[in-house]
Amino acid sequence: MLHGGGLVICRCVCMCLQSLPTELGLLQPVVDVLGDWCRVLTSFPVVTWSSFVDYVRARVNLLATEEHCRELVHQLAVIGEASIAESLLCVS
Numbered sequence: 001m002l003h004g005g006g007l008v009i010c011r012c013v014c015m016c017l018q019s020l021p022t023e024l025g026l027l028q029p030v031v032d033v034l035g036d037w038c039r040v041l042t043s044f045p046v047v048t049w050s051s052f053v054d055y056v057r058a059r060v061n062l063l064a065t066e067e068h069c070r071e072l073v074h075q076l077a078v079i080g081e082a083s084i085a086e087s088l089l090c091v092s
Contacts, residue, residue, distance in 0.1 A: 026056065026060055026061060026068060026072045026075075027072060027075045027076070027079075029060045029061075030056060030060055030072060031076075031079075033059050033060065036059075037055060037059075041055075049084075052069065053066060053069045056068075056069055056072065
């Protein structure tokens, strides 16, 4: 049984977990190939949005939509692997 502060912490953790994006199954495969991508792309770590989407489709999942990729970038940002500025993606 949780008392006082423990219950508050439990509620905070639950709220944080609920606010995290739903994992699409793309995150880990993309993280796994980021090193390869670094060696292949001359502009890495800064890439255009279209290059990122094309790469995800070619190397991870041909059926990935633009919406999937937007969610994926959000997930990469949450874990500190990427940030986006207008149509450019910077991968850490």
